[in-house]
Amino acid sequence: xxxxxxxxxxxxxxxxxxxxxxxxxxxxxxxxxxxxxxxxxxxxxxxxxxxxxxxxxxxxxxxxxxxxxxxxxxxxxxxxxxxxxxxxxxxxxxxxxxxxxxxxxxxxxxxxxxxxxxxxxxx
Amino acid sequence: xxxxxxxxxxxxxxxxxxxxxxxxxxxxxxxxxxxxxxxxxxxxxxxxxxxxxxxxxxxxxxxxxxxxxxxxxxxxxxxxxxxxxxxxxxxxxxxxxxxxxxxxxxxxxxxxxxxxxxxxxxxxxxxxxxxxxxxxxxxxxxxxxxxxxxxxxxxxxxxxxxxxxxxxxxxxxxxxxxxxxxxxxxxxxxxxxxxxxxxxxxxxxxxxxxxxxxxxxxxxxxxxxxxxxxxxxxxxxxxxxxxxxxxxxxxxxxxxxxxxxxxxxxxxxxxxxxxxxxxxxxxxxxxxxxxxxxxxxxxxxxxxxxxxxxxxxxxxxxxxxxxxxxxxxxxxxxxxxxxxxxxxxxxxxxxxxxxxxxxxxxxxxx
Numbered sequence: 420x421x422x423x424x425x426x427x428x429x430x431x432x433x434x435x436x437x438x439x440x441x442x443x444x445x446x447x448x449x450x451x452x453x454x455x456x457x458x459x460x461x462x463x464x465x466x467x468x469x470x471x472x473x474x475x476x477x478x479x480x481x482x483x484x485x486x487x488x489x490x491x492x493x494x495x496x497x498x499x500x501x502x503x504x505x506x507x508x509x510x511x512x513x514x515x516x517x518x519x520x521x522x523x524x525x526x527x528x529x530x531x532x533x534x535x536x537x538x539x540x541x542x
Numbered sequence: 543x544x545x546x547x548x549x550x551x552x553x554x555x556x557x558x559x560x561x562x563x564x565x566x567x568x569x570x571x572x573x574x575x576x577x578x579x580x581x582x583x584x585x586x587x588x589x590x591x592x593x594x595x596x597x598x599x600x601x602x603x604x605x606x607x608x609x610x611x612x613x614x615x616x617x618x619x620x621x622x623x624x625x626x627x628x629x630x631x632x633x634x635x636x637x638x639x640x641x642x643x644x645x646x647x648x649x650x651x652x653x654x655x656x657x658x659x660x661x662x663x664x665x666x667x668x669x670x671x672x673x674x675x676x677x678x679x680x681x682x683x684x685x686x687x688x689x690x691x692x693x694x695x696x697x698x699x700x701x702x703x704x705x706x707x708x709x710x711x712x713x714x715x716x717x718x719x720x721x722x723x724x725x726x727x728x729x730x731x732x733x734x735x736x737x738x739x740x741x742x743x744x745x746x747x748x749x750x751x752x753x754x755x756x757x758x759x760x761x762x763x764x765x766x767x768x769x770x771x772x773x774x775x776x777x778x779x780x781x782x783x784x785x786x787x788x789x790x791x792x793x794x795x796x797x798x799x800x801x802x803x804x805x806x807x808x809x810x811x812x813x814x815x816x817x818x819x820x821x822x823x824x825x826x827x828x829x830x831x832x833x834x835x836x837x838x839x840x841x842x843x844x845x846x847x848x849x850x851x852x853x854x855x856x857x858x859x860x861x862x863x864x865x866x867x868x869x870x871x872x873x874x875x876x877x878x879x880x881x882x883x884x885x886x887x888x889x890x891x892x893x894x895x896x897x898x899x900x901x902x903x904x905x906x907x908x
Binding site for chain 2: 504
């Protein structure tokens, strides 16, 4: 753990240990952060759902039915959506925003840095 | 009834001051073997082959049972008293629970009334034998059938005096509006035994139950789940208008998981209609809303969540919510609430009544 002004840099895993589709929950002090490899992009979100404070990172990473006309069903976003294990609220791992009210309901996100084959979480 | 208690090496300590009672906990037990023992010989083969009915096939992508709750040994949190402690009571400060299980659905929707009764009785005996002795903080609602109210009444009389039996639970999914006289023997028994009658949804539209919405069968789970309140509205209107509470003045009814906010406009509408149509229900000697206030309780889950939380506070001021609401988590189901979430924004006195005192008084908890 290296102090970086007020932020902290925490080692998450080696790049080889976190291939696409995989995730890991990291504890930093009293916080838990879920780190996800979404198709080669790393994403990090606080393990708290803004609804009832559920451990959202214990939910499944899923695809979903994307917006469509009535009686049309289009599957998309495979592996990009985090679904809360309690009430099923869906969050876009790309930016933490909910699919139902992205303008006001979202997960707290964190920066990820990759240096020399190691994934770091910046909190 | 005699039951042999299992080994109970280390029962959890029981909190004398009850801060929170959870009135709707769907434990996943007793297991089938524990129940089989209580199934009469002539029914055992049927039990072993399954024999439950009821699934509309509507899709809930979240899954009805939460998968994130594991106890200290990695088992699902609803599968043992220890699991309920680890995943529900300890983390959320719940001091007493009313176990509601799930077999009550069969009691309301199975075509065969005798079999519905057998399932309820085996469940009740097995839960009393295997779960209740393990944790003094757990009480149960005995499941009873409405398919033949005399059978349901007999079960209420058989077990209603047991100190751990807090209430009797029936399915809101059933064959007819619950105020009608074919159900009255059950209410007579509950009234006689001082046992609150709890009504729970879940099997609407399945088995021999009526359609799950007033307009018929909806296409999707979201419509079905939203429409459950219609069934509760119909049952409550029926019970009030049929004079159930005049006939059984000691009867208390708990509407579990049936929504809350609809109660206000329903009482307004019923009062208005009563003023004009009173002569069609001449036994209703006072406003229907007063009858409801004196006899009916509603559990909090799933709590309604308007964008402006103040609107919910206002709505709770429009009826005697402090007296009529009971906290319930619905653990471990997908639409559950924590007490911290359900009662946020309400004052301490209100919270105390809804989280503990109303349930203590209604169910006679200690």
